[in-house]
Amino acid sequence: MLRGSKVGLRARHEEDIPILRTELYDDVVNASRAEAGPWRPVAPGSKDRRLVVDDPAEGHVPFSVVELEGGTLIGTANLWGIDTHNRVAHIGLGLLPSARGRGYGTDVVATLCHYGFVVRSLQRLQIETLADNTAMLRSAESNGFVREGVLRSSAWVMGEFLDEVILGLLVEDWKPKPKPGG
Numbered sequence: 001m002l003r004g005s006k007v008g009l010r011a012r013h014e015e016d017i018p019i020l021r022t023e024l025y026d027d028v029v030n031a032s033r034a035e036a037g038p039w040r041p042v043a044p045g046s047k048d049r050r051l052v053v054d055d056p057a058e059g060h061v062p063f064s065v066v067e068l069e070g071g072t073l074i075g076t077a078n079l080w081g082i083d084t085h086n087r088v089a090h091i092g093l094g095l096l097p098s099a100r101g102r103g104y105g106t107d108v109v110a111t112l113c114h115y116g117f118v119v120r121s122l123q124r125l126q127i128e129t130l131a132d133n134t135a136m137l138r139s140a141e142s143n144g145f146v147r148e149g150v151l152r153s154s155a156w157v158m159g160e161f162l163d164e165v166i167l168g169l170l171v172e173d174w175k176p177k178p179k180p181g182g
Helices: 016-025 028-034 103-117 136-140
Strands: 007-010 060-067 073-083 088-093 125-131 146-157 159-169
Touching: 007 103, 016 028, 016 073, 028 060, 028 088, 060 103, 073 103, 088 103, 103 125, 125 136, 125 146, 136 146, 136 159
Parallel strands: 088 125
Antiparallel strands: 007 060, 060 073, 073 088, 125 159, 146 159
16 A cells, blocks of 8 residues: 555555445536546446456556545545656546545645656656646645646536646656655
């Protein structure tokens, strides 16, 4: 398990799937804002890529996010679009509604940066998020990500086009957060 100051990123477990399905992917508004395509229901037992326990794709690493204190599942995180030639990847995360607003997102981003830069030896990490997703923007910027651009009206979400913000962080600009007690 990768450890942040508040969260751990671990392998996805079979018992995580029903919780993630119910609290993240069955929520039409949340899923529509988080995914690059239209919402559709996910049937129990389906092989939807967002809900697999182990993804063999080399360019995608899914994690379950748990509280360090108690081990409660609080969301999902991933490094995706991993390009080992150019040494870049994208960060994504989704927190359960009960876990939002508690600083977990910032810690997840920090832990994914550690994984990307230290474990995977990447040069650049990138985040794309809706322009009104202030929580993700705050989490990214507090970890050193820089706003690099806005894709105007690039995301069709629940009947309207929304802007997306692109943020980037280079390994030489990354300042790892100190771990508790260290």
